Amino acid sequence: MTLPLLHLQGSPYRQGVQHGETLRDEIAGNVAVYRSRMLTSGLTEPDLAERSQRYLGLFTREDASYRATMDGIADGSGQSLLDIALLNARYELLYSTWSEFGRPTAEGVRSECTSFGGADGVFASGGTQIGQNWDWFTGVEGALLQWKHGETTVLGFTEAGVAGAKIGINSNGIGLCVNGLGASVDDWKIDSAPFHLRTRRILESASLAEAVGHAVAPRPACSANFFVGSAESGVATVETSPLGSRVIYQTGEAPLVHTNHFRAPEALGVYESWLESGRVSTYHRCERMETLLDKESPLSTERLYAAMRDHDGGPIAVCRHPVETDPVDLQTHTALAVHLELDAQRLSYTWGPPCESEFTTVAI
Template structure:
């Protein structure tokens, strides 16, 4: 099976939340519909097609609306623009939580149902200004997920009248995945799993990331990550262009902070906080056994590159192919789904300079496109 390595489509939206969503949905309708088909198809396989699935999704829509009514308005705009039912767009934004609840309700703890669980990987890293040759913070990540998402992902720039503008790499129809804003705040996230997962209902992870990108102040971004109740574990890496980085290993009801070491912060898909490991059980080893060496390989590559690191040094570390296909940079391979798993994108950001560089399927392609708060996309040689 072949996949496109064309640059991800870029869209700049503005106006009210509904208007922004409508622009998103109508301009990128084909990709939004494909995203919707991907995840709503998973619900069908779990026996939650049609109205049964829609009823489940609406429960999460109500939770999202309580967290921020403008998020629901934006999703309604996306749905109208793409000519899709509203519930299908909510599903794109709450896929992890909805699928987990469908599995619980159907008691489908069979091997086939377990294979439908959402287990996106990721290896992330932050370089503080003191270790950067240009004196600017660098924040990046490999996003490991379903290879066909190379043909559903987009880069979205949101112009806001009520807060900082931001740029996010996200699946079409989604409100945010990772990105940075005009206030210098950046976020990436990594899959984690613990024995506390799905013991409560919380805000879908995508909406937490979106709210971070709406913040003017780093303290409020921290509060959004650390204090918002979640349904499942997740790791969120926060940085500020002025030279601050904090990693939060989040259980549904508690968060554990990690600080940089020697000007670096690196994280893959396992808990490393001693406080966390003394209080909960990391249950993700079966899904991500390679997480332990991916973390080490990136850290060692950055340490070996010296004390004046560049974005290219971070890219080199994230291109590491030790242990492939179970590597930092993963080629498409049979995965935990009916399709293929891969590093869908490599994302490297300098929030202080206002840009993000993204390469689709980096195990097959090393061409980056630069997306900016102020300029049109530029493909880099």
């Protein structure tokens, strides 16, 4: 199965309208999915309205063009602006709720994202490369967006209705993958640039230094990891939290790997309260991916894809499938597998678990 590819043109508002009209049904589906997940996680309808309104104000304050794109998505899709704000702030709203209420369970939403990457010399095909298995709720709809930011062309994956792509590449040789993190200090009330605005800014960056700067500043409301690559400058993973940030650079011949826990939480003084609900998956996937990618140097694409399709660990494996006995609202799978070649400016992906299909390649 392939994703819709939208070539966005015109003003930010017109780009939003195009997004909204083309993905009208998918956006309606995502609104329903996230409203359900947030209510399941402990929020009430008044909570959702209050928090969505607050984030609408933050998007308006932080970035007028992003807000204009949201307006266009709302008008094009027929959804309320508040529900579009909910989608664009879903990272802060959902992750802070999990930290606040300690939900959901299903053994800690068994799995999320496994990212990897390395500079030129790590991969047999050459150049800087990064990628990930993006594991998330079943039923979430996505698309690929391509747009221009000045002279920079951006190609990235987004969830339908979210104005800022979260995974992708640009014509400056910058690439981005992401990992959800959580800490007890996460607080949706912190006034800061929201996650999806940061990912858009990173994907519009001209250099690794600029991309890292967008990841770490200003202080975020919720913890997150931004796995950033540059054709010119290599690979860095940026762990961020309300208490501070830490940049880890890939060195040597081994790829860098990151999943859904801080590699050294004591370095930032964070307490990962959500790991108490049994999130052993993040540790298993990190160790397993490092082991698999260490079997060959330089690493071939065939070996890489085999690792992305690995099922060791069953329900907590790198390649994830829904556990049918889990509550429907808590079922997850590998929704997207993506391989980004930054020098070649190619994005290869599977929509759904990578064991079920071949990779489709799109180039800038």
